[in-house]
Amino acid sequence: MAATEQTIKQVNKLGNSDYKYGFSTDVDDIKPPKGLNEDIVKYISAQKNEPEWMLDWRLKAFSVFNKMPKPDWAKLDIPDIDFQDYYYYSSPKSLKDKPKSLDEIDPEILKTYEKLGIPIKEQEKLAGVAVDVVFDSVSVATTYKKQLSELGIIFCSISEATKNHPELVKKYLGSVIPIADHSFAALNSAVFTDGSFVYIPEGVRCPVELSTYFRINAMNTGQFERTLIIADKNSYVSYLEGCTAPMRDESQLHAANVELVTLENAEIKYSTVQNWYPGDSEGKGGIYNFVTKRGACRGNNSKISWTQVETGSAITWKYPSCILQGDNSKGEFYSVAITNNRQQADTGTKMIHIGKNTSSKIISKGISAGKANNTYRGLVNIQSKASNSRNFTQCDSLLIGNECGAHTVPYIESSNSDSMVEHEATTSKINEEQLFYCMQRGLNSEDAVGLIVNGFCKEVLQHLPMEFAVEAQKLVAISLEGSVG
Amino acid sequence: MLNIKDLHVSIEGKKILNGLNLSINKGEVHALMGPNGSGKSTLSYFLSGKDGYEMERGSIDYNGKNLLDLEVDERANEGLFLAFQYPMEIPGVQTSFFLKTAINSKRKHHGLPEIDALEFAKLIKSQAQELDISPDMLRRDLNVNYSGGEKKKQEILQMSLLNPAMSILDETDSGLDIDALRIVSEGVNKLRNKDNSFLVITHYQRLLNYIKPDYVHIIADGKIVKSGDFSLALELEEKGYEEISKTA
Structure with missing residues (x-):
């Protein structure tokens, strides 16, 4: 059976609750006490047998975090987060002695991933996707490792990379997102637990899509993943990231940092489908998703492209950005953000044009339903030396119902007279006539909404790799269930 | 098939249908003609289940069921099809999808299980060809940047694929040139059989030269004022609505 087809079938099978990934897995886990302090930072570092330089880096980040206020400029109603009320490390017991092969992994964990539509064992055999899976705080398994290593590609957990490739980690970690960038970035730097590391050597085009699947299973656990992807000269990689979490009444914290670096002529395509638990219809529970994603196009003619489909989380705070340093470098941001019930999203991008002839493109589709609020916030900054640079931005918002909100906040700063910036924005309500037309052809109201919204998002969804696009279309429809009477 | 009795319908307090009676049996083609504002489109939308209409009185029986108990999509899936006067554009949704x-x-x-991909491909290819619809059009977004004629052909294509028991054609001839009118009419004629029925709503007798109705009804002020066979359409063409309504 094709992986895509299997994914759809499994998504369909996942129970009747509104949130289809709301199951939790019964595995023993190891946790230090709740709370955030220097000892926890040391504990995490020790659990991972990290070298001293990494512990020092974490401790420095922790002291920075303690001094920084929380960012408050987003149009979000963020409850006071008690950082002492979370667990900062959780590892399924059976992973304590790291498995050497997939056969040694706790079958319960494998079953979880199967429920999510990613049978790791199958994935190994199916051409196309190599998967790194992160369960709570620990990377479970990386498939395809051997085949990739023959090409010199490094695809492993960040903990492994710290041990086995310290020169690369030292050189690039924190080079795109400095620890003092803002408090969530500092927090992540102090307590990050796992995440993926990718290095594509010079001249190599990665033959498969690399993929990570994150899952928060344990209760009251924060997940702080850290991903670092480096594409050396003339290389290419496409990377996918998916996220889910079980349904819990308590809110869970997720603060990830993702750094991308492209050198000369290199390209990274980074796709995310984020479906963390959004909370119930009254806004109880759900994931607080504070994510910092940033890519640096360091080399000339390099390119970074972000595609995101954000359907989950109670609060999404996320601005995948590009720093266009190299001449002729390109940045792209394609985004679909859906908020339903009481979800809030404040998302967008920053395109910082530094090199000459740099160009960026932003396509954002925001969909609001229920009592949700959805904000696009974007910055296009063209610096004085970035002559002949271009930006095109298009922000479209779609409203479903009368109680939701859509907001567009574009910041445009140009210090350069021969550059060009274009901005287009539209806001519309879902068209009753279109719904009627679809229903007159036999579609029920939910299928009709799903169809119309997927059409609205097509420009973005078509940038997703095939396997993901199908899952994303399903998610778009599922996350709007119940949004029209 | 469809039995409408003493139907009174209003929109925002304004009375549009005013005691309309109409009975359509299996295998029959009925034409409904009338001037602007006589209630033709209201009837087609109301039968399809569109929001915004209030029924004050009357009953509608559809194949032994109370039509008003069914949702829009249920009516459609039970074989009620409306060919829209102004088909909607759905950006980003491929026509064939x-x-x-x-x-x-x-x-x-x-x-029934979902249609087999190959079977669907064959079916759509042959039906589209008959209506002179190019494969390229099927790959385009539904009704987006279609010409008026292409939109109407698309409606007939959908009708032929869904094979409805009761089809309502709401001014399908408006905006069609003579060639498109012939193709669309042939499409409808091919679908005609002893088990299905059609209600053809139009201003002009022109369409009825191609789709020969069994009955012609004239609607004025929300009710049917005169019924007859095809010759009534010819008479109407000659005398005009005003005079016919007067003699009714």
Whole structure:
């Protein structure tokens, strides 16, 4: 059976609750006490047998975090987060002695991933996707490792990379997102637990899509993943990231940092489908998703492209950005953000044009339903030396119902007279006539909404790799269930 | 098939249908003619289940069921089809995907599995060819940047794929040139059989030269004022609505 087809079938099978990934897995886990302090930072570092330089880096980040206020400029109603009320490390017991092969992994964990539509064992055999899976705080398994290593590609957990490739980690970690960038970035730097590391050597085009699947299973656990992807000269990689979490009444914290670096002529395509638990219809529970994603196009003619489909989380705070340093470098941001019930999203991008002839493109589709609020916030900054640079931005918002909100906040700063910036924005309500037309052809109201919204998002969804696009279309429809009477 | 009795319908307090009676049996083609504002489109929308209409009195029986108990999509899946006067554009949704979704909705309603991909490809190819619809058009977004004629052909394509029991054609001839009118009419004629019925709504007798109705009704001020056979359409063409309504 094709992986895509299997994914759809499994998504369909996942129970009747509104949130289809709301199951939790019964595995023993190891946790230090709740709370955030220097000892926890040391504990995490020790659990991972990290070298001293990494512990020092974490401790420095922790002291920075303690001094920084929380960012408050987003149009979000963020409850006071008690950082002492979370667990900062959780590892399924059976992973304590790291498995050497997939056969040694706790079958319960494998079953979880199967429920999510990613049978790791199958994935190994199916051409196309190599998967790194992160369960709570620990990377479970990386498939395809051997085949990739023959090409010199490094695809492993960040903990492994710290041990086995310290020169690369030292050189690039924190080079795109400095620890003092803002408090969530500092927090992540102090307590990050796992995440993926990718290095594509010079001249190599990665033959498969690399993929990570994150899952928060344990209760009251924060997940702080850290991903670092480096594409050396003339290389290419496409990377996918998916996220889910079980349904819990308590809110869970997720603060990830993702750094991308492209050198000369290199390209990274980074796709995310984020479906963390959004909370119930009254806004109880759900994931607080504070994510910092940033890519640096360091080399000339390099390119970074972000595609995101954000359907989950109670609060999404996320601005995948590009720093266009190299001449002729390109940045792209394609985004679909859906908020339903009481979800809030404040998302967008920053395109910082530094090199000459740099160009960026932003396509954002925001969909609001229920009592949700959805904000696009974007910055296009063209610096004085970035002559002949271009930006095109298009922000479209779609409203479903009368109680939701859509907001567009574009910041445009140009210090350069021969550059060009274009901005287009539209806001519309879902068209009753279109719904009627679809229903007159036999579609029920939910299928009709799903169809119309997927059409609205097509420009973005078509940038997703095939396997993901199908899952994303399903998610778009599922996350709007119940949004029209 | 369809039995409408003493139907009174208003929109925002304004009375549009005013005691309309109409009975359509299996295998019959009825034409409904009338001037602007006589209630033709209201009737077609109300029968399809569109929001915003209030029924004050009357009953509608559809194949032994109370039509008003059914939702819009249920009516559609039970074989009631409306060919829209102004078909909606759905940006980002490929025409062929929409057609497949519609077919599968109906199949699901009747407890059938989804249509096989190959079977669908064959079916759509042959039906589109008959209506002179190019494969390229099927790849485009539904009704987006279609010409008026292309939109109407698309409606007939959907009709032929869904094979409805009761089709309502709401001014399908408006905006069609003579060639498109002939193609669309041939499409409808091919679908005609002893088990299905049509209600053809039009201003002009022109369409009825191609789609020969069994009965012609004239609607004025929300009710049928005169019924007859095809010769009534010819008479109407000659005398005009005002005079015919007067003699009714």
